[in-house]
Amino acid sequence: MPAPLAKPPFRRVLIANRGEIAVRICRGLRELGIESIAVYSDVDREAAHVLAADHAVALFGNSAAESYLDVGKILAAAKAMGAEAIHPGYGFLSENSSFARAVREAGFVFIGPNPAAMERLGGKKAAREEAIRAGVPVIPGTEQDEGDASLVAAAKKIGLPVMVKASAGGGGRGMRMVEREQDLAEAIASGRREAKAAFGDDRMILEKAVAPARHIEIQLMGDQHGNVVSLHERECSVQRRHQKVLEEAPSPAVDAVLRARMGAAAILLGKAVGYDNAGTAEFLVDAQGNFYFLEVNARLQVEHPVTELVTGVDLVHLQLRVAAGERLDDLLRGRDLQPRGHALEARICAESPEQGFLPAAGLLRLVCEPMGPGIRVDSGVYSGFAVPVFYDSLLAKLIVYAPDRATACTRMAQALRDSVYLGIPTNVDFLRRVVEDPDFRAGKLTTDFLKYKPDVVAGGGSEPSDLALAAAVLCEAIAPRALAGHVSSVDAASGGSGGRCSSAVWNELGGFRVFGDGV
Numbered sequence: 276m277p278a279p280l281a282k283p284p285f286r287r288v289l290i291a292n293r294g295e296i297a298v299r300i301c302r303g304l305r306e307l308g309i310e311s312i313a314v315y316s317d318v319d320r321e322a323a324h325v326l327a328a329d330h331a332v333a334l335f336g337n338s339a340a341e342s343y344l345d346v347g348k349i350l351a352a353a354k355a356m357g358a359e360a361i362h363p364g365y366g367f368l369s370e371n372s373s374f375a376r377a378v379r380e381a382g383f384v385f386i387g388p389n390p391a392a393m394e395r396l397g398g399k400k401a402a403r404e405e406a407i408r409a410g411v412p413v414i415p416g417t418e419q420d421e422g423d424a425s426l427v428a429a430a431k432k433i434g435l436p437v438m439v440k441a442s443a444g445g446g447g448r449g450m451r452m453v454e455r456e457q458d459l460a461e462a463i464a465s466g467r468r469e470a471k472a473a474f475g476d477d478r479m480i481l482e483k484a485v486a487p488a489r490h491i492e493i494q495l496m497g498d499q500h501g502n503v504v505s506l507h508e509r510e511c512s513v514q515r516r517h518q519k520v521l522e523e524a525p526s527p528a529v530d531a532v533l534r535a536r537m538g539a540a541a542i543l544l545g546k547a548v549g550y551d552n553a554g555t556a557e558f559l560v561d562a563q564g565n566f567y568f569l570e571v572n573a574r575l576q577v578e579h580p581v582t583e584l585v586t587g588v589d590l591v592h593l594q595l596r597v598a599a600g601e602r603l604d605d606l607l608r609g610r611d612l613q614p615r616g617h618a619l620e621a622r623i624c625a626e627s628p629e630q631g632f633l634p635a636a637g638l639l640r641l642v643c644e645p646m647g648p649g650i651r652v653d654s655g656v657y658s659g660f661a662v663p664v665f666y667d668s669l670l671a672k673l674i675v676y677a678p679d680r681a682t683a684c685t686r687m688a689q690a691l692r693d694s695v696y697l698g699i700p701t702n703v704d705f706l707r708r709v710v711e712d713p714d715f716r717a718g719k720l721t722t723d724f725l726k727y728k729p730d731v732v733a734g735g736g737s738e739p740s741d742l743a744l745a746a747a748v749l750c751e752a753i754a755p756r757a758l759a760g761h762v763s764s765v766d767a768a769s770g771g772s773g774g775r776c777s778s779a780v781w782n783e784l785g786g787f788r789v790f791g792d793g794v
Contacts (some may be wrong), residue, residue: 283308284599285360288386289353290314290328291363293343295655295671296575297324300362303591305329312356314349316342318663323655330356337665343367346374351383360384360598366667369574370445386598388497388552388573395548396571400442400480406568409547411540414559414567416482418442421465427459439463441470441477445572447517448473451485485567487721488559490514490782491526492572493524493541494582495554496590498597502604503545505538506586506615507683509578511557512720513709515632520725521621521709522578524585524616527680527718528560536567542570553579553594559722577672581618584676588612617683618676621691621710624668627700629734636664637712640698645690649676649683662699670696673706684716706736711718 277597288304289312290297301324302309313328317471318337325331332352334342342348344367353361361378363369363386372393378385396402407413417429420442430453434580439462441449450472451462471477477487494506510526511519525534541556555576557569579590588610596606625635638661644652654671656662662670675690677683691707708731709715714724725732 280307284595284601285309285384287312287356287358288362289356289358289361290324290362290364291320291343291349291480292367293319293324293655293666293670295653296364298327298655299653300364300591301327303589303595304442307592309595312352312358314343314352318665321660323657323660332356337663339367339665346377348409353383354381358383359706360386362386363574365577366572370397370572380577384598386552386594388550388554392548392550393573395575398443399440399570400478402570403480405548406544409544411544411568412566414482414485416480416787418476418480420480423460423463425645426463426470426479426481431456433481436486438482438484439466440480440482441466441474442480443470443476443478443725449479450517485561487560488561489526489528489720490557490722491529491537491566492555492557493537494579495541495545496593496597496603497545498603499551499600500602502602503542503550504603504607505542506582506588507534508537509581510720511578513715513724514722515725519578519622521619521706522581523582523617523619525617533564535639540568551581552597553590554750571742575621579649580621580672580674581620584618584651584674585614585616586612616676616678617659617680618674618689619683621673622669623671623673623689623694623696623706624702625662625670625699626668626702626707628702628732634668635699636662637699639696641695643695644671645693647672649686650690663702670701680718684710705732708734
């Protein structure tokens with residue numbers, strides 16, 4: 276761990292998020308000598324990010340809309356606790372330019388890109404137009420939406436198959452692949468409905484479907500002095516319904532020449548819009564090695580740890596320091612940023628792949644996360660934590676590092692075997708099946724990889740092992756005592772006085788906490 280800076284960029288930072296990313300940011304802040312402020316909903320009052328932070332403030336309510344998405348409550352909490360800056364993590368308000376602007380207008384520093392750059396890249400339509408102006412290659416298509424009939428006509432002109440996408444979208448919402456002309460009208464209409472519900476914006480774009488293709492993204496970092504650097508690529512081709520499942524760096528299909536070309540294109544786009552702080556330019560790469568721009572995620576990515584491991588750069592540290600006005604050429608001077616070794620990340624989620632990836636919630640009776648050389652776990656849960664129904668299903672991220680890809684795959688498979696989350700369904704076994712698949716091991720990856728792997732998705736339907744059943748019985752026996760100590764640990768939160776908890780989990784995560792009175 277690096278020594279705290281002689282003069283930290285900020286004294287106190289509020290984290291406008293929850294779960295594993297909030298815990299990860301807490302750690303980054305502590306390493307730089309900066310105090311962290313967590314915010315939490317009613318159901319999250321015992322969450323790991325609350326226990327990990329130096330201070331915590333109740334937002335009240337349970338749904339995202341009445342807690343983590345309530346801009347007024349977030350700003351009030353920051354003011355009440357004397358924060359100097361706000362880090363949005365990812366998801367929630369992280370790519371909301373109105374929030375970024377409101378943070379600045381309230382007198383805080385926003386740990387992310389400036390609002391103008393976010394707006395220029397904030398939707399697929401806007402980002403596509405910026406890429407075209409900058410000379411970055413884009414997929415043939417149209418960003419002009421003049422109604423369903425115009426999009427149907429454009430699709431026929433482009434030629435099927437096409438991708439129908441929500442202009443303001445992300446996470447695969449509002450996205451449809453259309454292979455038959457007779458399906459166009461319904462795909463556009465249903466995409467609009469989903470986009471309107473998810474983003475409040477039903478505008479759509481069309482792009483020629485590129486298949487087979489790899490999903491490759493470039494990690495960008497910019498500062499406030501016009502400098503933008505590429506921290507190279509991540510492979511994100513293993514996806515389910517356009518949502519990422521496993522990521523790695525570097526890509527097994529990207530050589531030094533393609534890496535340089537894609538990095539240069541991403542930097543060109545970043546400089547064209549005056550981009551600063553962390554961001555990711557996403558591309559599709561076809562079988563011939565041609566790459567096409569998709570979008571920019573104007574925030575820290577879920578999969579940022581694999582880039583950190585192969586470059587040796589702490590992206591959260593960089594975010595904080597460039598937000599405070601430091602220059603990238605000073606921060607990265609003398610660093611060899613070329614990727615070294617290989618890193619894989621598996622997203623561990625509360626869901627049942629064998630039942631159509633049905634989301635799960637409930638009490639995690641036992642959590643045992645792997646340890647050992649080259650293993651990192653960014654986790655937002657612990658034994659006895661009740662996973663709520665209100666938020667994303669991501670529980671933790673398992674990241675492994677090794678000198679080469681083959682060793683990294685072996686290490687990941689074993690680490691997944693050593694991962695225990697008892698009490699609710701998770702996708703751990705599914706992830707292990709993916710990593711052990713011969714085509715995955717060979718690096719034969721495309722965005723439709725899982726489409727042709729029904730056995731990997733469904734599994735063998737095997738019964739739990741005797742060891743797993745024994746662990747479940749033991750967990751059932753000890754749970755009442757463990758939870759009794761845990762529930763009492765958060766009583767101080769309601770009164771705002773703070774205190775020391777008798778729970779082993781609380782003590783492990785840092786002990787004494789000062790709680791705000793809520794907002």
